[in-house]
Structure formats: structure tokens, C-alpha cells
Amino acid sequence: MTTTAETGAALRLHDPNVRGFASDNYSGVHPEVLAALAAANGGHQVSYGEDDYTARLQELMVEHFGPGIECFPVFNGTGANVLSLQSLLPRWGAVVCASTAHINMDENGAPERIGGLKLLHVPTPDGKLTPELIDREAWGWGDEHRAQPLAVSITQTTELGTCYTPDEVRAIATHAHAKGMKLHMDGARLANAAAHLGVPLRAFTRDAGVDILSFGGTKNGLLFGEVVVALNPEAAHGLVYLRKMDMQLASKMRFMSAQFVALLEGDLWLRSASHANAMATRLRAAVDTIEGVRPTQKTESNGVFAILPPGVADRLRSSFRFYDWDEAAGEVRWMCSFDTTEEDVDSFAAAIRHELRDYRDGQAR
Template sequence: MGKQRATGAHLDPSFASDNVAGVSPEVIEAISTANTGAALPYGEDPFSAELRDWAKDEFGPAAEIYPVFNGTGANVVALQGLLPRWGAAICSAQAHINNDEGAAPERVGSLKLLPRPTSDGRLRPEDITAELGTLGFVHAAQPLAVSVTQSTELGTLYTVEQLSALAETAHGHGLGVHIDGARIANAAAALGMGLGELVAGSGADVLSLGGTKNGALAAEAVVVINPERVSGLGFIRKFSMQLASKQRFVAAQLLALFSTEAWRRNAEYANAQAQQLGQRLAALEGVTLSGQTQVNAVFPEVPAEMAARIQSRYLAHIWNTAASGNPVLRLMCSWQTTDEQIEELVHTAAGA
């Protein structure tokens, strides 16, 4: 059985998503700083210029950065720039672009997705080669890109070596590579790497750089790493309705997070809180963790009565059903999750 989204305005949303957190103080300050005087619109402001310089320093001199409003927009814009009109993108069946974006890649981007079943949300080189049989076949959308999610919707991580192997396979067959990095800050922090170091080692051509889950307010970006494979992003962003007129406020947020160590501090904290939550829950009778807690997502397999107790108070999604028949919950921590919130959830789970 697949995931079941919980609903209920009366329920505590603290662990429903990392999107429930507020805005990082540095970001609030950056917005306030940007809110002084007049500035040219559509990216001609000093903050956007500084952001472009940062992107080149972080991702290489050829890098281009395009601020957008949200992760769905970043993914759709990035994939349109990577694919021709007849192209399709290989992704995990669990990928966010496949399950959680309201078919935006298909409806807005006119893209076909080729989802591959995976046990842990991670693609493997053989998933790419399995889709290549239709290359050149005029009756099929052409598999011309690979989209990977780092970290995945199942809370798993690709190592740099795994990403590099995927990119080598993809590039060897003429396919481009996109990273959905909605939680790339959490991934980089868990791997002990810098953002540029992780992306350079991955071999990716284009990145969706996530800021919102790490403390921004409606601020994401598309980063083109390899302009030879990705083109037209400025035009695509505009007709995809992702170009901000007052872009300085988006650029200022991204600078506040990524040109400082704020992104790492927030991500490391969220990851550590998830580790604590997972350990505390696993110590309860009848609870096992479904997989290792690698980033800021915890997937506890719990007895049905414990799940009912948790869901009576918290907005907690049932992500799967284990072989035992017990529900597997998804609990997310953020840069704002407190020890007290974890304590209260564990007490609720234990029936205390």
C-alpha cells in the first residue's frame, strides 16, 4: 500500500514536513535589507548580480543561476531546458516530480516521465540502460535525461560515487542529468561536503537548488552547470511564470543562506534532530526504523495502536505498510524542530 496523506487543521503539524518551519532569521534580515530604496526589476538588481557571482564561485565559472519561486517551478524549468520537445526524463517511481507535483512536468512542461521502480528511491545505472531500447524509435518519447533526487523522498542519500556512475552512464548514451535538490543542503551536510563539491562530483548538468525547506521564504533556483546541455533558461523561466519582477527579494534570501554557513547549520541541525527522534522512537517497544535515518526524515514502523495515538495529535503521514502489516509513518524534522517537540511526540507514541 502506498502513502496516505493525513489531514486535519486541528492536528499539530510539527513533524508533517520540513515546510512547516518558519523563515530563518538571516533570511528575514536579508529581505529587510533588500527592502531599501529602488532597484531595477527582473534580476537587474545588485543582489541578483551578487548571486550570479556566488554561483560561479561555488559551481564553476560556466555556471548560471536563475532564481524561481518554488521547487516545482525549479524542476519544470530545469527539465525543459535539458530536454527537447520529444524528450523524456528517467526518474525513480518515488520521485517528487512523479508523485507530488500535480503532473506539472507533463501539464506545464509537456514532458514525459519514465518512472523506474526502486526499493530505496535511488536510481541505478541499470535503470538508465533499461529505458534505452526506445532510442531512435519514432513511436516513443525519447529517454534523453535522467532526474535524480538528492536526498530522496525516502530519506536516502546518493554517495558522490553513485551519482557519478549514473552521470557517466547517462552521458555515455547522450542523456543529460538533472538533480532535484529540494533537500540538497541536508544531503551535503550529511555527507560532510560543500554544495559545489557535491554537485561537481555528481556530474550533473543542471540543479534545482532548494532553499525553502532550509529556511527560505519562496526562494529556490535553477543552476545550470553545463550550458552546453542546458539552454534557453531565461526564456523558459519567463513563460513558465517563474520570473520575479522584484527578484532582489528572492536573490537576497538565497545569498543569506548559501553564501554563508547558514545553510549548513540549518541542515545539520535538522539532520541531528531526526537522528534523535529516530533513536528515541526505536527505543519504544514494537517500533523499528524502516531504513537508516540519513538526513531529516524518519520512517518508523509502529504498531497500529501507536500510529493511532500519534495521528490523534499530530499530522503524520502513513508512508507505507510494512510486511508485518504495521503502518510506516514519515516524520520530518526541520531547522526549527526543538528537543521539547521531540519529547512530546515520543511521550504521545508511548502512551505516556
């Protein structure tokens, strides 16, 4: 048997034609990003961020967000969120967030275990906070028995696929700042929000009063990496030290930064996000015509949320992978990516229609 080591050929263990609707993390790397990684390879570059690619990334972030900002590439979204929140707060600080927030539901307690921060989470109908909802937990300043609510964290787009408008972000920022609180944005799908809103990235971030941003890349066609962007450096403290302490400092940072340079130097970030959104819109339009599917949220980014009758989701998953969102309610989540095709969507919609027809026929018997 000839091995890949003997032939020098790359080993492929999967079928690249198989796609699902489980997560935009499932997709591969955009070809333009892979090309950027290859171009960044070879020779020596100074490590730990003193390389040409990280310097260029800083320039590009200034182009998108304006002068006076600072950016810090990190390995992943959880690290970006923990690092961002730590920089905003003293050890006794607490963060108000939505109950559905990724920092509350999907980071295994990292903000509290690693960051040492208390999360004060608030139920929301659509994943979005409002000043009124924030006030449910924004109280107790000066009470030594209560963690002090000194920051607000919002996700753009939200974990339910909904999108904050610039005015909504601005209202939250104004309200938070008036109470002496700072505002963090988890921008894992930031590009999808900009594509939906049709505005520049800074319109609903820096210009709207966000103090610090976790800028997502992995869900938009990158191999790995996110960037912490201090939009208001005066509000964030010790990022250069916290990044190392939180094990988020890459030695070969050029390969993280080169991906974001490829994403931001042209319109790749917007093209990829716009395509993913368009595929979700196509899927939503299709399922809106299928009897038995009940969408639960607005489709404002690259995700569709819906309730299916009992047993239908499990049968669908024999052909298309996706996740339950609220298993008790029968609610599922379908995510599209930069490489989702119209054929993928149409095939999935046809499968949903077929399973629902079989379900209705079974109910009638």
C-alpha cells in the first residue's frame, strides 16, 4: 500500500461535496484566504505580532473603524470575548447580557471561570437587549454583596439570527454610558450584520458607541482567528498583557493577520457574508411555503429558526446535518455559509417538504 508520505500527496478523508446546515463553522476556508496564507508563508517574520501582516491589519482596521483604535488578533471567539470583557472591568465587575448570549450559553463558563467576571443574564424574546431589559440587572452599585454591573455585552448578529440597527446599538450605548457602564459587542457574525443593514462596519459599532469589539472571522471563511478591536482604548485596559495571560498570543501571528488582511483589504468580508445571508433568505422563502414549518424568528442574517413537528428533524438529519435549538419545543436552527449553494438550499427545502408530506400522511392514517 502506497502512503501519502511516499507520494507526497495530500490525504483527503471527507467528501468535499457534502454540505449541511448545522453551522457556518462547518465550512472550509475561502480560497482567497488560503491563497493569502500561502503568500504569507516562506522566509522569516518577527514573531508575536511584530510582522508586516499584523501591521497591515492595524491599518485596515483604522480604515474601517477610524483612527485611534487598537487591534489584537486572538485564536478564537471565546478568547476574544473573555479578553475584551476582562479589559473593561475590575475584578468585582459584572456583565449584563441576554440569556441566549454566547458568553452565557456556549462558552462553558469561560468569562466567569477564566475572566473572573459575573454574568447577569436577561431573558429576551429575540436575543436583543434594550435599555429597559438592561435595567432589570443594572442596579445595586455600591452594594458590597452584589457584583457590580459595569458592562453590557450584545451580540451582532444575535444568537437567534436577529440584527441590531445602528439606532438600537446607540440607544444601548447611551443608556449604558449614562450609568457608568461600558459596551462590548460580540461580533462573531459582524459582517452578516453589515450585509443585512447595508451600512459600513463602523456605523453600528464605533459610531454607535461600542467600546470594544470581538471581530469575527472564522464564521466568515477564515481558517481560525478573531480580532479584539479596542474602539475606545481609554475604556479598555491591559489588553497587551491580558492576551498573553489568557493564552491568546500567537507566536506566528502573521498567519492570523494575513487572513484578515485578505478579508478586509477588498470586499471579501462583505461578499461572503452577503452570499450566506442570501442563501438563508432563499431557504426562509422556501420553508415559508411548506405546511407544517413554523419559523420562530426574523431571518436577518445567515440563520433560519423554525419549529418542526415531532420526529421530522431526526428524519431530516439522516441526509442533512443541523442542530436542535430548543429540543423541548421542536425548534431547530439552519445555518448557511459562504459556500452554501442555491442547489444546497433547494435540495434541503425539497427534503423538508418531503418529510412534512410523509408526516401529514402518517397523521391522516
